Amino acid sequence: MLLTLIGKQMKMLLRNKQPLIILLVMPVVLITILSTALAGVMNSGGEPAIQAKLVIIDESNWQQEEASISSFLKEQGISGPALNAFKNNDPIYILENSILASKDVNKYITLEKQPASELESIRKEKDIDGILVVPADFRLNYIKAAYFDDNQSPNIDLFLSQENEIRASIIQSIIDQWQNGFSKSLALAKAGISPDEVMQSNQHVEKIEQILEEGERKIPASIYYTVGMLVMFALYIPSFLSGFALQEVQWKVYDRILLAGVSATKYALSIFATGTLVAIMQQIIILLFGKFVLRIDWMGLEAMAIIVLSYSLFIGGLAALLTTLQFRTKSDGAANIFNGLVVSVFSFLGGSFFNIGDVSSLLANIGNFTPNGAAMTAILFIQKGQRLDVIWPYMTALYVALILCVLLAIVLFPKRGVTS
Structure with missing residues (x-):
């Protein structure tokens, strides 16, 4: 039954053009534009934004x-x-x-x-x-x-x-x-x-800048913005899945699912699993675009797999939590606030738009505690050529966010039908 629910939600996602455009087309377009337009600034040290x-x-x-x-x-x-x-x-x-x-x-x-x-x-x-x-x-x-x-x-x-x-x-x-x-x-x-x-x-006055260790490489604009858009657009997945779930409540589909003997817990688990699966697929597609179109040589595939899977699990947990909030409020207000405010703030702090560390080290440290910022920083460290153990502090922040989302979803998810 769980696989049936996941399959149903995947079909709803694939039948709607808007999610596909936002989750796949928009990140690819933005990656291409940003990596091309800002290549000169990031790759050859152009004029700084602040003087x-x-x-x-x-x-x-x-x-x-x-x-x-x-x-x-x-x-x-x-x-x-x-x-x-x-x-x-x-x-x-x-x-x-x-x-x-x-x-x-x-x-x-x-x-x-x-x-x-x-x-x-x-x-x-x-x-x-x-x-x-x-x-x-x-x-x-x-x-x-x-x-x-x-x-x-x-x-x-x-x-x-x-x-x-x-x-x-x-x-x-x-x-x-x-x-x-x-x-x-x-x-x-x-x-x-x-x-x-x-x-x-x-x-002798040494340059005040980061000295690359042996075996490390600088991060070009193509890698930076591929990773930035990857973690940013994955945050839109929970709002789409929670929106479909709210539609099922409004159309009485959710009540019929419960009457068919499917528990509310299993339904919430299907949202979690679908969010995780969609996030994995989305990130793989974006990484493949970077490899074959932008000619990016991705380093540390083992570490990359761990980060992508961990971040996808967080997206699944966030999808379950956002669905829970929409069921509780019986409206799409939670998803609208999340898309309009939370995604923007997290993306800014996490460094998806530009390297926030160039502006403020305090904001950069705060950004590293956001799930998308932690995932992005971990991937960039791996792409610099650093060892696997460097990512664990960031994975800890990611898993803390995952556990928090899952616990809240379990506690708050309605155990009976939701009246619209």
Whole structure:
């Protein structure tokens, strides 16, 4: 009887053009459009969507401080060429010309220099995301603290916009990296390492980006959006199945099924099984489209099978829960809210539209706890070439959501007929 119910629901799904278009045609079309249109941005590092504006107000400079620095160094018995070594290691110079000027940073931060007299007016400008104020005698104080055991550390002031928190956080991250590097230099110098060694170690500025481990590959737009649309459009399956179930209630078909001796539990189980089966079929079709049309070389087939099956089981559980809610409310309001709001929010947080981690690490972490976000992150890790064990934290989040859906469906599903 269970197979008969599954077969009946599959026929209802296949006889309706709208579900087939949304579940199969739309993801394929969007994958093709997005992977083609955004290939240049994702594959070759095009212009970022967010760019912060930083203003540096330097109340002094090396030329103004050179006399006082030379005088101090002579008192310490240092003169001649050694002065140039300190000059080449000017922290502000390295920040402006090595870090902020690098192609990996300047595409996210635009730099502007202003005199100290403009500070108050600049702080009122809404398009300024950060202001770095370098006080007078900063360079002299830095040299004293770094190399001559002066316990007073040089200070700088960083003002960040409260209105543009995302762009301000980009500036904060870069400045923190810069300060951290020179703090380490300070500690090394105080540990007895010569100034030349410390300065040489600071002349090399590593790129602030993810370093791929051996055997990993970058994720091109074709893979990213195939996976993104795969997990997103699977979320529409429960609303279609719950809609068909509600139609059966309204047409008295559900009551006749119960009168025929089929238990409500078995009917709910058939919804769960149908949702799982449809999700598996949908994902396989999309993955095959990626392989044969987009020429994607899918890696880690064993891990991919585990993720697809796990996510499909969640879709089945969600279909049973959504059917339960519609039976309880006797309307399609639950499915409409789910399609109009929940799918959009989950897809945004899960990263189906774009990599949310580029905007906010907090939102990315939240997205990893959504079922679609967990499945997408797990698949992308496998496609980078990482090992199977990396997916288990995300599978845990997925199975927690599955168990929650199943338990709620069991508790709330009407055990008798549903009156329309």
